Amino acid sequence: MSFEFLEKFRDPGLCRKMLDRMEAGLYDDLRFMEVCGTHTVAIFQSGLRSLLPEKIIHLSGPGCPVCVTHESEVNAFLDLAVNERVIMATFGDLMRVPGNNGRNLKKAVADGARVKVVYSPFDTLKLAQENPDDIVVFIGVGFETTAPTIAATMKLARQQGITNLRILCFHKTVPLALDALLSDDAINVDGFILPGHVSAIIGTHPYDFIAEKYGKSAVVTGFEPLDILQSLNQMVDWRNKGEAHVVNNYTRIVGDEGNPKAVEIMYEVFEPTDALWRGIGLIPGSGLEIRPEWEEFDAKKEFGITIEDCPPLKGCKCGDILKGIKQPDECPLFGKACTPANPVGPCMVSTEGSCAAYYKYKLD
Amino acid sequence: MSDKVLLDYGSGGRASQRLISQLFLGHLGNDELNRLNDAAELSMSGKLAMSTDSFTVDPIFFPGGNIGSLAVHGTVNDVAMMGAIPKYLTCGYIIEEGLPMDDLEKIVQAMGEAARHAGVAVVTGDTKVVPKGAVDKIFINTTGIGDIIADPVPSGDAARPGDAVLISGTIGDHGLTILGTREGLEFEANVQSDSAALNHLLVKLVQELPEVHVMRDPTRGGLATTLNEITTSSNVCCELQENDIPVRPEVKGGCSILGLDPLYLANEGKFICILPEEYAEKALEIMRADPLGQDACRIGTMTDANPGKVVMVTQLGGKRLLGMLEGEQLPRIC
Numbered sequence: 001m002s003f004e005f006l007e008k009f010r011d012p013g014l015c016r017k018m019l020d021r022m023e024a025g026l027y028d029d030l031r032f033m034e035v036c037g038t039h040t041v042a043i044f045q046s047g048l049r050s051l052l053p054e055k056i057i058h059l060s061g062p063g064c065p066v067c068v069t070h071e072s073e074v075n076a077f078l079d080l081a082v083n084e085r086v087i088m089a090t091f092g093d094l095m096r097v098p099g100n101n102g103r104n105l106k107k108a109v110a111d112g113a114r115v116k117v118v119y120s121p122f123d124t125l126k127l128a129q130e131n132p133d134d135i136v137v138f139i140g141v142g143f144e145t146t147a148p149t150i151a152a153t154m155k156l157a158r159q160q161g162i163t164n165l166r167i168l169c170f171h172k173t174v175p176l177a178l179d180a181l182l183s184d185d186a187i188n189v190d191g192f193i194l195p196g197h198v199s200a201i202i203g204t205h206p207y208d209f210i211a212e213k214y215g216k217s218a219v220v221t222g223f224e225p226l227d228i229l230q231s232l233n234q235m236v237d238w239r240n241k242g243e244a245h246v247v248n249n250y251t252r253i254v255g256d257e258g259n260p261k262a263v264e265i266m267y268e269v270f271e272p273t274d275a276l277w278r279g280i281g282l283i284p285g286s287g288l289e290i291r292p293e294w295e296e297f298d299a300k301k302e303f304g305i306t307i308e309d310c311p312p313l314k315g316c317k318c319g320d321i322l323k324g325i326k327q328p329d330e331c332p333l334f335g336k337a338c339t340p341a342n343p344v345g346p347c348m349v350s351t352e353g354s355c356a357a358y359y360k361y362k363l364d
Numbered sequence: 365m366s367d368k369v370l371l372d373y374g375s376g377g378r379a380s381q382r383l384i385s386q387l388f389l390g391h392l393g394n395d396e397l398n399r400l401n402d403a404a405e406l407s408m409s410g411k412l413a414m415s416t417d418s419f420t421v422d423p424i425f426f427p428g429g430n431i432g433s434l435a436v437h438g439t440v441n442d443v444a445m446m447g448a449i450p451k452y453l454t455c456g457y458i459i460e461e462g463l464p465m466d467d468l469e470k471i472v473q474a475m476g477e478a479a480r481h482a483g484v485a486v487v488t489g490d491t492k493v494v495p496k497g498a499v500d501k502i503f504i505n506t507t508g509i510g511d512i513i514a515d516p517v518p519s520g521d522a523a524r525p526g527d528a529v530l531i532s533g534t535i536g537d538h539g540l541t542i543l544g545t546r547e548g549l550e551f552e553a554n555v556q557s558d559s560a561a562l563n564h565l566l567v568k569l570v571q572e573l574p575e576v577h578v579m580r581d582p583t584r585g586g587l588a589t590t591l592n593e594i595t596t597s598s599n600v601c602c603e604l605q606e607n608d609i610p611v612r613p614e615v616k617g618g619c620s621i622l623g624l625d626p627l628y629l630a631n632e633g634k635f636i637c638i639l640p641e642e643y644a645e646k647a648l649e650i651m652r653a654d655p656l657g658q659d660a661c662r663i664g665t666m667t668d669a670n671p672g673k674v675v676m677v678t679q680l681g682g683k684r685l686l687g688m689l690e691g692e693q694l695p696r697i698c
Contacts, residue, residue, distance in 0.1 A: 015680050047606075047682020092623075092694025106691075117694065119547060119622070225680055340690040351623065351694070361684040363675060 009224030010046070018229035023053040025236045031057040031188055032232060033181075033324050034221075035174060036195030037064030037352020042223045044361035056232065059324035060354030062177050062277060063195060065142040066093045067322060067347045067354070070276040072307045073170045074099045074346070077139050080168065080303060081105055087114040087131055089124045090139045097346045121146075121153040128157070128165040137299045140169040145197040147171045147288055148262035151269035154290075154297050166299035169290050170307075172275050174198050175206040176286035182214045187323050191235040192218040193228060196250045201266075203258030204248045211244040222250040269294050276309055278346070279319025318345045321354055328358040335359060369463040374493030383491065387469060391476035392455070392486040404487035406452060411512035413448035415439055418505045424471065426545045428538070428557030429632075431504055432471035436478035437561050437632055438583070439508040444563035445579045445635065447514020447570040453479060455489040456505040461496045471502065482561035484508065510563075514570035522577040523598035525668040528644035530637040532565070532651055533558070533659040535587050536615040539629025544618060555614050558633035565654040569637065572650055578638035585689045586628040590636060591674045592688040595666075602674045604664035604686065628689045638666065 034040055040060045043049050049058060062068045078099040081088045088105070095105045095117065109115050114134075116127060121138055128136040140150050150167060157165045174195060181187050194207055199220040210218040217238050219231035231249050238245055248254055266288070275287025290298040299305065312319060316338070317331035328334055333344050340356060343349035348356050365373075365382055372379040389398060396404050417438050424431040436453065443450040455475065459468065479486055516522070538557040543549075562581070570576055578598075582590035587609070595602050611626045619626050633656060637647055644662060651657030669675070674686040 010679055012680050044684055045678075047676070047678030047680050047684050050682040050684065051680060095694055096691065119549070360687045363670070363673075363683055363685050 006224060009222065009226040011226065015225050015229055018226065018233055019051055019053070022056070022229070022233050022236055025233070025240060026053055026055040027240070029055050029057050030232070030236055030239065031059060031190045031324070032193060032235060033059040033061040033189045034193040035061045035063040035178065036193075036197065037067070037350065038197065038223055039063070039193055039195070039221070039228070040354050040357050041352055043228060044357045046225045048225050048228060050363065059189065060321070060357070061181065061192070061324055062280060062322040063174075064347070064350050064352040064354070065146070065172070066097055066350035066352065067318065067345075068172060068277045068280070069097070069141050069170055069346060070278045070307065071100070071312070072276065072310050076305050076307060077168055078103045078105065078108060080137060080299070080305070081108045081113045081115055082111070083303070085135050087116060087127065087134050087136045088139065089116045089118050089127055089136055091141070092117045093350055094139055094141060096343065096349045098343050098349065121150045122156070124153060124165055125157055125160065125162060128162050132164060135164050135166055135302070137166045137168050140167045140171055143172055143174050143195075143198050144201040144266065147270060148201060148266040151265045154269055154294060155265070157297070163296070165297060166302050167290060167297050168299040168305070169270070169288060171270065171288035172277065173272070173286055173288065175202070175209070176283055177277060177280070178207070179209060180280065180283045180286070181323060182210065182216065184323065186325060189216065189324055190239060191216055193231055194218050194220040196220065196222050196253060199248070199250065199254045199258065201259050201262050203254070204246060204256045207246045211246045215244045217244045218246045220248040220250045220254050222253065276307060279312065279322045282309065313344055316345050318347045318355070321347060328355040329362070331355070365465055367465050369459050369461060369465060369468060369493055371461050371493050371495065374459070374491060380491065387472055388489065388491070391472045392479065392489070394485045394487070396485060396487045397489070404452070406487065408451070408509070408511065411517070412509055413443045413446035413512050414507065414509045415442035416505065416507040417442060418503060420500070420503045421542065422500060423542070423545050424467070424501050426541055426557055427554065428541060429559040430471055430474050431502060432474035433478040434559050434632060435504040435506045436475050436482060436484070437559050439506040440482045440484055440561045440563050441581045441635070443508040443510040444566040445518065445581055446512055447518050447566070447576065447579065448510035448512040449567055450482065450484050450508050450510035450563050452487045452509050453484050454507040455486050457489070457491045458499050458503040459491065459493045460499050460501050461493055463501055468502070478561060482563055513567070514576065516575065518570070518576050518579040520578055520580060520594050521597040523594055523600050523638045523666050524577060525600055525666050526641055527577055527638045527666040528641050528662055529591075529602060529604070529664040529666060530639075530644065530647055530651070530660060531587065531610065531663050532562070532634050532637070532657040534610040534612045534615070535582065535631055535634060536611055536619065536626030536629035538632045539586065540615050540618045540624070540626070542630070543622065543624070555612070555618060558631060560633035560656050562633065562635055562656055565651065565656050566635065568650050568654070569647060573639065573643045573647060575643065576637060576639045579635055581635045582631050584630050586626070586630060587636070588627040588674065588686045589689045591686070594636070594638065595674055596672050599671045601667045601670040601672070602664055603667050603669070604674065604676050606676050606678045608661055608663045610659055610661055624693050627686065628693055
C-alpha cells in the first residue's frame with residue numbers, strides 16, 4: 001500500500017472535522033478500549049490522544065501480545081534460554097521483558113545464552129539447519145496474527161525433514177479475552193476498537209457476540225487517525241440511537257470472513273486450550289497448543305515445561321490496566337519503580353505496551 | 365602478502381612492515397606518516413577540538429560505504445561539529461585473523477579516499493591482529509584533531525528559547541541500510557547510507573554566520589535522542605513539527621515493515637544546527653548550496669515551555685513527547 005494512499009487517512013482537515021463532529025454528538029462520557037497494541041501506539045504517536053474530546057475516555061486493553069504473556073510463561077522461556085542444548089529464537093519484543101529476579105533475555109545473552117532475534121518464524125528453519133547439533137526453540141507469543149505463520153513454519157520444517165526445531169507455544173486468541181472482560185462487572189467499556197491485524201485473519205464474525213450478548217459496539221479498525229476517528233464517531237452515533245453493532249471499517253485489508261486459509265493452517269497445527277493471561281488470569285479455551293499430531297515440535301513436551309498460575313508482582317497494576325480499570329499513570333509504580341530502563345512488567349517495556357506508550361508519549 | 369590476514373601481520377616483524385609499507389602507506393601515506401616515527405610531529409596553536417571514536421559496524425561493507433570510510437567520516441564530523449577545521453587523524457586497527465586481504469585493502473583504500481576528500485591527514489596509526497573470534501572481522505578506532513575557528517564555539521548546552529532548529533537532510537538512511545544489510549532484507553527501493561564528511565559545509569556555516577549555538581550529528585540514537593541530549597544540557601524545550609522532518613519514503617516503508625522509528629535511527633552524513641532565529645534563512649541557504657545539505661530544512665523551534673523535553677507537534681496538530689531511546693530499537697511482533 002503506497003504512502004500517498006495512506007496519507008489520505010491522515011488528512012488534518014478531515015480529522016479536525018471528525019473531532020468537531022464527535023464533540024458535538026457527545027452528551028456524556030464514551031469509554032472506548034482498543035484491543036491492539038499497534039492502535040495504542042498509533043493513538044499516541046499521531047497526537048490523536050491529545051486532541052480527543054475530554055468526554056472520550058481512552059482505555060488500552062489486553063491487546064499487546066507481550067503484555068498478556070503470563071509471568072510463568074516469561075519465566076519458562078527465560079529458564080529455557082540458558083539451557084546449553086538450546087538456541088532460542090524470538091521476535092525482538094521479548095528481549096527486555098522482565099521475569100523474576102530482574103532476569104531478561106538480554107541479560108541471558110550477556111551471560112552466554114544463545115538467543116537470536118528473528119524477523120520471521122521462517123528464519124528459524126535456516127537457523128535449525130545451520131545448527132544440527134542444537135535444538136532451536138522459537139518462542140511462540142502472539143495472537144491469531146502470528147500463529148498461522150508459525151504453523152506454516154512447522155509444516156515446512158516437517159516437509160524439509162528438520163528435526164531440531166521446537167515451538168514454545170504461548171499463543172492466545174482475542175475474542176474469548178473480550179468475552180471474559182465483558183462478563184466482568186468491574187469493567188466498564190462502551191465500545192471496542194477491534195484489532196486490524198488479528199481481524200485480517202479471523203474476520204469479523206467471531207466478535208458478533210459483543211453486540212448480541214452484551215449490547216456493546218465494536219469496530220474493526222485500521223491504524224490511521226481517520227480510521228480511528230471514523231470508528232469512534234460511529235460508536236457515538238450508535239450510542240445516541242441506543243444501538244449496538246459490530247462492523248468492519250478496515251475493508252481495505254480485512255474481509256468479513258478473514259483469511260480462511262490462514263485459519264485452516266492455524267487449526268491444522270494448533271488446538272484451543274485454556275490459557276493464563278497476565279493480569280487477568282485463566283480464560284478457558286483462549287489459548288492455542290500444539291496438536292498431538294505435531295508434538296515433535298512441542299518444546300513444552302520436549303523440556304517438560306508446565307505453566308502454572310503465580311501471584312502477580314507486588315504493587316504492579318498491569319492487570320487493572322489491561323482490563324481498563326486503571327490508566328497506566330494511576331499505577332503507584334509508574335515512572336518511579338517501573339520505567340523502560342527498569343521495567344517491573346512487560347507493559348512498560350513492550351513497544352506496544354500501554355504503560356510504555358504513556359511513559360514515552362504522554363506530555364502531561 | 366598472503367590472501368588473508370595472518371597473526372604474523374601483527375607481530376611487529378617483517379610481515380607487519382610489509383603490511384604497513386605495501387598497504388597502509390599505499391593508501392594513507394603522507395609526509396608525516398611516511399616517516400614512521402613513534403609519534404607524529406604536528407604544529408598547531410589556538411583552540412583545538414579533539415575527538416575519538418571506535419567503529420565496530422556489522423556488516424563492514426554496506427551500500428554507501430564501508431567501515432573504513434565511516435571511521436574517517438565519523439571522527440571528522442565530530443571534530444567539525446565544534447566549529448573546527450579537522451586536520452589530523454590517527455587510525456588504530458584491530459583485525460581478526462583470517463580477514464581476506466582484499467577486504468582490508470578495500471577498507472584502507474576507502475579510508476584514504478575519505479581522508480583526502482575531507483582534507484585530513486592520517487598521521488599515525490597502529491595495527492593489531494588478534495586470533496579468530498577475538499573480534500568480529502575488523503574494528504577501527506580513529507582520533508581526530510582540528511583548529512577551532514568558530515566564536516562562540518557551538519556546544520550542546522548553548523541552545524536558547526527562540527532558536528531555530530535545522531536539519532541538513534533526510535534522516536534514518538544509514539541506520540536502516542545497516543539493519544537491512546545485516547538481516548539480508550531487501551526494501552522496495554534502494555536505501556543507502558548517507559555516510560559523508562560534513563566538515564567543508566560546517567566550516568562555511570561558522571565562517572559566514574556570526575553565531576551558531578549548537579551543531580550535532582545525530583548518529584546512534586538518531587535525531588530524537590540527540591535532540592533530547594541537547595534539550596537536557598541546555599534546559600530548554602525543542603518543539604518539532606512532524607510534517608517538516610524529512611524522511612525518504614523508502615526509509616518510511618522499511619521502518620514500517622520492521623517496526624522501527626526513523627527518528628531513532630543512526631545517521632552518518634547529517635547534522636542538526638541550532639541558531640538564533642535571524643540567521644535561520646541564511647543558514648538554510650548555505651546548507652542547500654552544498655550537495656550534502658540540499659535537502660536541509662527547518663524542523664522546529666526551541667522554547668521555554670517544557671524545559672529538557674522534546675515535544676512533537678504531529679501532522680494532526682496534536683502534541684506528544686519524543687523521548688530518548690532506551691537501549692536499541694527491536695523489531696516488534698505484529
